[in-house]
Amino acid sequence: MFVNRATEIAALDDVLRLLPRAIRRHTALLGLRRIGKTPLLDQVRRRHPTIAIARLDVDAIVTSPEHFARAVVSETLSAVLRARAAHAYVAETDDGLRGAAARP
Ligand SMILES: Nc1ncnc2c1ncn2[C@@H]1O[C@H](COP(=O)(O)OP(=O)(O)OP(=O)(O)O)[C@@H](O)[C@H]1O
Ligand SMILES: [Mg+2]
DSSP states (O other): OOOOOHHHHHHHHHHHHHGGGTOOOOOOOOOOTTSSHHHHHHHHHHHOTTSOOOOOOGGGSOSOHHHHHHHHHHHHHHHHHHHTTOOOOOOSSHHHHHHHHHOO
């Protein structure tokens, strides 16, 4: 069960509310280990199930520019499918990315 963090939730809700008006509010979420950054972002996703929110683990995607690009596309496609309630694992292969992009 997610608790509290009302201030942070409101700030992140604002970030999403402004995006359709083409207002990008770059936001950094900083905190000690185990303070609850990841659960906060998971909660934001749950609050906005129809918005495609992509998340990249930066420590896992720094091996090469190609790997980074594939991870960005894969995570973006996953987020779009999730927002359409069509959850699917998107492999970072050519076929996996093409297949996900072609899904209705
Ligand atoms: N708002 C919250 N409501 C309920 N539980 C929470 C909340 N915030 C944190 N927790 C609990 O604290 C644990 C620690 O969170 P987590 O390790 O994901 O934090 P983090 O800031 O993402 O850490 P890291 O820097 O290691 O990635 C969570 O698994 C959860 O059990
Ligand atoms: Mg974390």
